[in-house]
Amino acid sequence: MLVLGIDTATKVLNLAIVNNSEVIIDYKVNRMEKTHSTLILSALNNMLNLSGIKLKEIEGIAVSIGPGSFTGLRIGLSTAKGLAFALSIPLIGVSSLESSAFSWLSLPGILCPIIKARRGEYYFALYEYKNKDSSIVKDYQCAKWVEIKQELLEYRDHIYIFGDGIEDIIKDEKIENYGHIANIYFINNSLNTANAVSVALLGEERIPKKECDDIYKLLPLYISKSAAEVLIEKDPVLIIKK
Structure with a gap:
């Protein structure tokens, strides 16, 4: 089973594809000055070209849901949800720490x-x-x-x-x-730095067990509050300040 793993929990953007417990490709990009949102789709396209695998051949998607970078997690999960919906394939959320x-x-x-x-x-x-x-x-x-x-x-x-x-x-x-x-x-x-391979392998294990997630209900795993939430708690007026 070809499973795509996505890990955007850290500053490293990591994508991987596994098949029957074997790693087909492990693709990492250090985002440097760029954000995951500007890199993830081009990185996915580059990885598919390098592997010779077509997007429509992917049979499942596993994505890191955190804890980790608040923005990075949202970008990775949104991408995974969009792909799973478009391809009508299973989606599995995996803890960053577990992977x-x-x-x-x-x-x-x-x-x-x-x-x-x-x-x-x-x-x-x-x-x-x-x-x-x-x-x-x-x-x-x-x-x-x-x-x-x-x-x-x-x-x-x-x-x-x-x-x-x-x-x-x-x-x-x-x-x-x-x-x-x-x-x-x-x-x-x-x-x-990143664990897309482990994310994909864990996802591959869970798909046959029907341990898949609901595209509409799967959310990032946040343990601490974001910087914005902390600032608002300290000064609630910030939310209405110009």
Whole structure:
């Protein structure tokens, strides 16, 4: 089954196509000064041309629904919904943190995917995989690194932490060569930036199980409030100011 994966949760625009658990193509674009909205359709067209696959051959779409960039998530989800509707194919929403953890199934311990949020905070969750089945040790949260670190140190198991924003933590902690703090092990890999392949693979698993989402009801997974919402809470008059 040809499944298109879309991940716009971070500053990297990532698209991928998988077929029967095999990766056909993994296409990444660092948006630099541009936004996902100006890149996503041309990136999709370029990826299809490189792979030799026609859009009408895609049989399902899996999209990252967050947590992550507020604007990026909306763009990715809107694109996925439009394509799924136009092609009359299944749509599956996948958590950004779950797809990130899915990339590290072989690690013997608790997995802690992390995504940089705003105001010095990070989105994170804790997963444990046994026999390819996942269980949530701690559900999605948003907190500052000092709070996350304190909580992780309470576990006896090895905890592997990875994801977008990990470089800032390593720099602040003055950790060399991606070492560890007690039971917390830092992982460096190109998979830290985006996970469209994992998104697509998870979607491919769920389509036969009929675990698809409603195009009209699927929404981004927001854990923290956007910058605009925070400003309005501080000064409600902002909403009517010119």
